[in-house]
Amino acid sequence: MDPDEYTVFKPSMKDPALDPVIGVRIGSKRIKTVYASTGLTRTEGTPETERSQRVLNDAEIRTLAGWAAAVEKHYGCPMDLEWAKDGLTGELWILQARPETVQSRRHTATLRRCRLTTAPGAPLVDGTAVGEAIGRGLVVALEHPVDLDRFPSGGVLVTGITDPDWEPVMKRASAIVTDHGGRTSHAAIVSRELGVPAVVGAGDATHVLRDVREVTVSCAEGEHGHVYGGLLPYEESEEDLERLPTTRTHVMLNLADPSAAFRWWRLPADGVGLARMEFIVAHQIKVHPMALLHPERLDSHDRHLIERLTEGYPDQGSYFVDRLSHGIARIAASRWPAPVVVRTSDFKTNEYAKLLGGRPFEPDEANPMIGWRGASRYYDQGYREGFALECRALRRVRETMGLTNVVVMIPFCRTLGEADRVLDTMMEEGLVRGRKGLQVYVMAEIPANIILAQDFAERFDGFSIGSNDLTQLTLGIDRDSEVLARIFDEADPAVTRSIGTLVTRAHSVGRTVGLCGQRPSDDPAFTEFLVAAGVDSISVAPDSFATVK
Missing domain, CATH: 3.30.470.20 (ATP-grasp fold, B domain)
Incomplete structure (x- = not known):
């Protein structure tokens, strides 16, 4: 089941x-x-x-x-x-x-990590991940338990469902895949005890994998387990968390996938510096919010798909709020009571258009990277109702679920007038800065945010530097351009001087400054610069946390 x-x-x-x-x-x-x-x-x-x-x-x-x-x-x-x-x-x-x-009984001071070291391609089957390891080997698809001498040690057991008769075989397997079952099924319980990775509830795994010779079973990518064709390379490591140093600069996590949040709870992070709302929308909601509110603008095909997705909800807007609030809540709960900074949606128009039902609500832009994105959408009539759903979800997480550690962050805020309009819109939806401890941050990713730092600081409680966009707009380089990649550099003096200026100006009026991006994970010299500049926090991917710390 x-x-x-x-x-x-x-x-x-x-x-x-x-x-x-x-x-x-x-x-x-x-x-x-x-x-x-x-x-x-x-x-x-x-x-x-x-x-x-x-x-x-x-x-x-x-x-x-x-x-x-x-x-x-x-x-x-x-x-x-x-x-x-x-x-x-x-x-x-x-x-x-x-x-x-x-x-x-797990030793919480030691973090064992598995990671695929090559791009895996599309999985053959998916299911619920049990454990956090990776296993690989020869596919052995069985309908009934067999004698041990007929099951090769290290084989990948693929079957419909298991019961106690299967346990001798399961002990010899490098991984287990079942068509049926959930986290409390026999296969899940036994594989946890054995420390064997398992993907359960994979649907038609016995049919799909029967003619596949070798597979890699990955439970190291969050709550969803994936079975890939072939013997993929991977690495294992163990980190003694008790040996990590104490740092003045806070080291936080970048998290997007709610299903992976509980995987990293043992990391002694100082919170989440960036939780990306658009990941939850794209992967767990899958529908453009305006399409939920205005189905009359959709074709019959999209309307039918949305009706199936939202079945059981009193209205389609409730589906968006329910899914989004649960996703945010899981990330916030994984770090409670440390702060979790949730960035409101920052899709570009071409990305929004790819959501189910999104095309009628998005314009065609020649350069979506610097187009209708971030703060400019939230008070605009073309998205104002969609932003209201985002606010309802955030308010539900903080006030109804009690996760008051959630901090709201506004991306791509170009002007002071735009900041005022966004805060007014949030207030209309019951999200009032300062009420019930609500803090509101702003992304610092546009030169205007640095030039007018003290004015933005009057409106927001903190800044978070988006180093990719700040570099893009400071150097005038499309961050996705392969031709110009050789000169796209967050450590360029123009960028680092802007960061230093922002820290000085923000601190002069009592505001905090963080940075969320990949560069500190890859470049110790850049991390050293940030610490010397006085940045309050650095937010990195979970698998880079120990190295950066």
């Missing part, structure tokens, strides 16, 4: 006025068991309308989570619980409780 999956944020459970449910994933639930007659059951296909519905509502999730916390407190250790819901009365019951023995 591919079940529903719900994630609850423990700290928000303490306040009955808050909604602690920060993640909902609706499983496929293709089959169900029903009563056939007294004492007998039968298995049958689940109707499409039931498959798309949640099994539990928020109140039931909160009840179960509260019981789980009480059981954990009673026994004094993390617990695995089994539960059931009575089919006649709707009552919830705890059936079994036992100590959780895998995640809770």
Whole structure:
């Protein structure tokens, strides 16, 4: 069974006025068991309308989570619980409780990392990732358990579903792939205990992989596991987190994928310096927000696809707010209570147009990189309603879910008048700078942001340098130009002098300055310059954190 999956944020459970449910994933639930007659059951296909519905509502999730916390407190250790819901009365019951023995016993001071060292190409199949490792080997597709001498040590087990009879074979496998199952399936539980990477609920893996000789199974890319053709090279490393130094300059993370956020919770980072909202929109929402609000402007094909995606929601705008708020909340919860800076959407018009239903709402621009993007969209009638949905999601995360560590950041803000209009628009949507501790930052990626730094500082609580765009607009180089790549350099004196000027001017009026970008990960000299200049924080990709720290 591919079940529903719900994630609850423990700290928000303490306040009955808050909604602690920060993640909902609706499983496929293709089959169900029903009563056939007294004492007998039968298995049958689940109707499409039931498959798309949640099994539990928020109140039931909160009840179960509260019981789980009480059981954990009673026994004094993390617990695995089994539960059931009575089919006649709707009552919830705890059936079994036992100590959780895998995640809770991991040595949190050591971070083991696996990373593919070559571009993998498109995966053959996808599913739910179990563990964070990578395995590879000869494909062994089986319908039933076999004698151990018939299963090669280090083979990749591919099957429909496992049960206890499979465990001797599973111990010999380098990785496991199953068609069915979720995080609580037999394959998932046993593979965690064995430390073997597994991709479960992969759909038609037994069919797709049957004629493939060798595969690489990667669970090192977040919550989604991927199976690639061939034996791909990868590397493993272990980092002793207790040996990392304490630094005056904060080292934060760049995070985009909510599904990967919990993978990095052990890193002693000072928060998230950049969470990209557009990643959540592109990968978890997939629809242009204006298309959700104005379906009458779409063709019948796009309208049908959107209706299927948003099935079960009271209105299509709620779908956007729900998905976006859950994505932001997962990132914010992974670093609580450290600050998590969430940048509002920064698609270019050509990127927005590629979203489902996006084409009717986006103009054709000769140079979208310096076109209708960032702050200029938020108060414009062409996107004002879409930005309102973004604000509703941010407000829900902070005020309804209780994740007040979220800081809002405005990208590509060209003028002081534009800053005022964006802040007024946010205020109309209930996001008021200073209210309930809300801080609002601005990206410093346009020379105007540096030239008028003290004026921007009157309107915002901090700056975050976008080194790519700042370099692009300072040197007049399209950052995507291959021809000019040789002279695109964030360490050019014109850029570094602008950074130094911004830090001095911002600090003179009590504002913080951070930098989010790849250059500090690749260039120790550039990191040294930032520290010497007095930058308050540097935000880097998680796999570069230890090196930069």
